[in-house]
Amino acid sequence: MGGTAMRPFSTGNINQSGINEDIYNHVWKSTNTLEQNKAAYYPRLSEAGGEGSTNNNQTSTLTMRNGRFLRLKNFEIGYSIPKSILEKTFIKSTRFYLSGSNLITFSKFKLWDPETGSSDGGIYPPLRVFTIGLNAKF
Numbered sequence: 001m002g003g004t005a006m007r008p009f010s011t012g013n014i015n016q017s018g019i020n021e022d023i024y025n026h027v028w029k030s031t032n033t034l035e036q037n038k039a040a041y042y043p044r045l046s047e048a049g050g051e052g053s054t055n056n057n058q059t060s061t062l063t064m065r066n067g068r069f070l071r072l073k074n075f076e077i078g079y080s081i082p083k084s085i086l087e088k089t090f091i092k093s094t095r096f097y098l099s100g101s102n103l104i105t106f107s108k109f110k111l112w113d114p115e116t117g118s119s120d121g122g123i124y125p126p127l128r129v130f131t132i133g134l135n136a137k138f
Contacts, residue, residue, distance in 0.1 A: 100131070
């Protein structure tokens, strides 16, 4: 996910609640057990102006994610009424259909839509669209 390194704890990069929740659940904390802190994904931050505080804004690959995904992008199903049924009417042909786009995405990455290519989730994701239709020739 994303090919550029960022400063993840600087102003303006983290403002979505899902990202904040991910950080809270996976950050080093003094109240964690030793095992929880060993498994923490996000590092311990330092108080602004305190010892080690320059580490809070170091460029790193911390925010890089595996953005592999599989998406059912487009699908359409339709039914045409047989001409043998329509020949007794003034209708030459009729077709009903249902289509959709961006129907389902399979990805281990859950913070935002992986197709946006965004490194901070700040781009609106592709919309899921459903269409029901009828084509008729008279």
